[in-house]
Amino acid sequence: LGVIGIRTLKSAIRKVITGLCLLFFSVQIWAHELRPAIADVSFPDNSVNVSLRLNIEALIAEIGPEHDDTDDSPDAELYDQLRLMEPDDLKQAFVEYLPTLLEHIRLGEARVENSLLKLELASISIPETGDVRVPRDSTVNLQAPLDESAAAFTWQWDARYGPIIIRAEEQAEQEGFSQYLQAGQTSDDIAVVNRQARATTSVFAEYVLIGFEHIIPKGLDHILFVIGLFLLSPYWKPIVWQVTVFTAAHTATLALSTLGFISVPASIVEPLIALSITVVCIENLFRSRFGTARILIVLLFGLLHGLGFASVLGEAGLSEQQFLVSLLGFNIGVEIGQITVILLCFLLVGWWFRAREGYRKWFSVPASLAIGAVGLFWFVTRIIN
Amino acid sequence: VLSKVVLSGIAAAMATIATSVQSHEYWLDPVQSYFSVGEVVKVDLRNGENFAGTAYPYEPDRLKRAELISNQVRIPVAGRLGDYPALQVKVSDPGLHLIRLDTQSRVLKYDSFDKFEEFLAEHALHAFAEKHSDRDLAKAQVSERYYRYCKLLFPVSSTSADSQHLPVALQAQGQRLELVPENDPFDADRLVLTLLLEGLPLADRQVVLHHRDKARHSRKVLAVSDENGQVSFDIALIGDYLINSVWLLEPLDGSVHWESLWASLVFER
Numbered sequence: 001l002g003v004i005g006i007r008t009l010k011s012a013i014r015k016v017i018t019g020l021c022l023l024f025f026s027v028q029i030w031a032h033e034l035r036p037a038i039a040d041v042s043f044p045d046n047s048v049n050v051s052l053r054l055n056i057e058a059l060i061a062e063i064g065p066e067h068d069d070t071d072d073s074p075d076a077e078l079y080d081q082l083r084l085m086e087p088d089d090l091k092q093a094f095v096e097y098l099p100t101l102l103e104h105i106r107l108g109e110a111r112v113e114n115s116l117l118k119l120e121l122a123s124i125s126i127p128e129t130g131d132v133r134v135p136r137d138s139t140v141n142l143q144a145p146l147d148e149s150a151a152a153f154t155w156q157w158d159a160r161y162g163p164i165i166i167r168a169e170e171q172a173e174q175e176g177f178s179q180y181l182q183a184g185q186t187s188d189d190i191a192v193v194n195r196q197a198r199a200t201t202s203v204f205a206e207y208v209l210i211g212f213e214h215i216i217p218k219g220l221d222h223i224l225f226v227i228g229l230f231l232l233s234p235y236w237k238p239i240v241w242q243v244t245v246f247t248a249a250h251t252a253t254l255a256l257s258t259l260g261f262i263s264v265p266a267s268i269v270e271p272l273i274a275l276s277i278t279v280v281c282i283e284n285l286f287r288s289r290f291g292t293a294r295i296l297i298v299l300l301f302g303l304l305h306g307l308g309f310a311s312v313l314g315e316a317g318l319s320e321q322q323f324l325v326s327l328l329g330f331n332i333g334v335e336i337g338q339i340t341v342i343l344l345c346f347l348l349v350g351w352w353f354r355a356r357e358g359y360r361k362w363f364s365v366p367a368s369l370a371i372g373a374v375g376l377f378w379f380v381t382r383i384i385n
Numbered sequence: 386v387l388s389k390v391v392l393s394g395i396a397a398a399m400a401t402i403a404t405s406v407q408s409h410e411y412w413l414d415p416v417q418s419y420f421s422v423g424e425v426v427k428v429d430l431r432n433g434e435n436f437a438g439t440a441y442p443y444e445p446d447r448l449k450r451a452e453l454i455s456n457q458v459r460i461p462v463a464g465r466l467g468d469y470p471a472l473q474v475k476v477s478d479p480g481l482h483l484i485r486l487d488t489q490s491r492v493l494k495y496d497s498f499d500k501f502e503e504f505l506a507e508h509a510l511h512a513f514a515e516k517h518s519d520r521d522l523a524k525a526q527v528s529e530r531y532y533r534y535c536k537l538l539f540p541v542s543s544t545s546a547d548s549q550h551l552p553v554a555l556q557a558q559g560q561r562l563e564l565v566p567e568n569d570p571f572d573a574d575r576l577v578l579t580l581l582l583e584g585l586p587l588a589d590r591q592v593v594l595h596h597r598d599k600a601r602h603s604r605k606v607l608a609v610s611d612e613n614g615q616v617s618f619d620i621a622l623i624g625d626y627l628i629n630s631v632w633l634l635e636p637l638d639g640s641v642h643w644e645s646l647w648a649s650l651v652f653e654r
Contacts, residue, residue, distance in 0.1 A: 038442060038467045053469070133437045165442065165467035178466040180444065 036163040043195045052140045057082035060097045062160050087126040104158035109150050110189045117144035152189040159184030204329040211333020224371050226338050228280040230345045231364045242298050249302025251331050257310035269307045271382040276301040277375030284368040410629050412649045413537035420541045428472040436597050443468035454483040456553050479542035483554035488533040498524040508631045509591040528641040534560035538652040540571050562646035570652050574621035579614045586614025598624040625653050
């Protein structure tokens with residue numbers, strides 16, 4: 001109650017002070033000469049990005065070019081209130097105003113009917129309140145997906161927002177597009193430059209790496225599961241079979257899950273993945289031969305691990321434009337990770353120990369027990385969490 | 386947070402009461418304090434009062450002449466439309482440097498004769514109210530075409546030890562209204578300036594020095610030029626210095642009532 005009381009009091013005091021300030025001065029001081037907003041247009045990662053440097057307060061108060069001085073404007077008072085706001089409050093006011101702004105921006109492909117982009121707010125940065133005699137310039141980033149065929153755009157915003165300088169990036173050492181637009185004027189063609197439509201090969205390589213990293217070093221549970229598969233039998237045939245089935249299964253659920261066809265919460269998937277480690281390890285204790293039962297178990301757990309990959313991949317995000325390429329790359333990365341784990345097992349233990357007496361007794365059984373115990377421990381902790 | 390709002394609000398209220406609205410200084414405000422060879426000097430164009438000014442972007446149409454001047458170079462400063470800070474130029478030799486900026490003229494109209502008189506009062510130009518009447522000009526909408534003549538002095542790497550010759554940066558540059566330093570302000574605790582109007586000393590004119598210390602407290606010192614157009618200021622304290630002077634002329638054409646010339650000189654000690 002005390003905290004709320006103090007907050008209310010503070011906000012009341014602030015309101016009174018704001019009122020007093022407004023009584024003494026209207027921020028007429030700010031608008032000496034008309035200052036254009038600046039819009040920098042770029043085309044990163046298959047999108048159109050417009051970075052606007054502007055006076056958000058004047059924008060919301062709609063103090064346009066006809067009012068050279070805020071003093072003359074009917075909305076001078078609103079401007080003053082906004083100017084005194086802390087960044088968070090102003091941000092809120094801006095987000096409320098945003099639909100109006102977006103309605104009055106016309107960014108579309110040059111000479112293409114019905115090609116207006118649906119811009120969305122990507123980020124906003126508002127400086128501290130600072131010296132209220134001086135206008136505050138904030139940066140607003142608006143974004144929209146870039147159509148691959150788009151070659152050039154034109155920009156226009158409503159006259160109420162005043163003049164704007166629109167610019168595009170430099171390209172190949174040549175000075176980029178820049179144009180001063182009077183209030184309401186439409187720009188010339190802004191050519192799409194430095195289109196960062198990434199080469200398919202680079203997207204592929206990036207996702208192979210992401211996939212690999214999800215096994216080594218990030219995916220200790222997947223590593224233990226794969227070691228569990230190896231411990232069944234240290235020979236190529238059963239291992240290749242198991243890995244192939246496992247891969248096919250997790251590819252299927254990963255694809256279905258990232259496409260949104262299935263969705264299982266991590267709170268269910270994660271404990272089950274831990275449990276799957278224990279299950280294959282227990283199976284290792286009772287049999288060393290590879291059969292249909294094992295294939296079914298691996299298939300089932302493959303489906304499960306695919307859901308787990310989907311949740312981590314959800315964080316990294318698949319490339320929207322190159323979904324298949326990135327999904328394939330991710331899977332191959334995961335595969336390389338798993339094969340690496342198995343190769344290491346072979347090199348460390350398999351190739352010199354597998355044929356000797358005591359391999360099961362002194363290595364595969366104790367190792368299965370230990371790894372199974374870790375799996376069980378994770379299962380319990382993941383359920384509790 | 387609260388006290389910041391209170392303070393800034395009160396400061397703003399006081400500023401409004403203390404000064405008139407229409408008169409604004411225009412000056413070059415460097416982003417950095419120290420300058421070394423090879424560095425890009427970035428300078429904001431500011432318009433405001435008491436060091437509190439709005440930064441303006443680079444708009445070539447608004448600038449008549451922007452130059453970087455040293456003993457070695459005299460090069461135009463050109464940016465890209467919309468740049469902040471507006472002026473950005475690489476310095477490539479040590480010694481005293483000057484950035485000189487003349488703006489294109491703009492026209493201002495006063496809503497009332499009172500506002501025009503306020504402006505005159507603030508700059509000790511009272512006599513012009515009478516001249517306005519003498520010239521039989523309308524009082525309803527006083528129009529004024531204003532021109533800005535700015536200078537920024539800064540030492541690069543080290544101040545030049547060559548005291549034999551007057552550094553080019555300290556020489557008169559031919560601005561219509563110009564503040565010409567008679568000595569190196571980085572090398573003395575007093576600065577003597579000559580105020581030139583179209584190349585000739587302007588006597589009996591108010592020159593204002595603004596000083597802001599590191600704690601950002603600012604103060605103002607008024608001086609009046611002598612018969613040689615000279616004023617002298619104590620500049621022993623460290624901090625930012627902004628020196629201004631304004632003069633009015635009858636325009637040659639009749640398109641506006643008055644022409645105002647604004648000279649400024651900035652340096653940081």
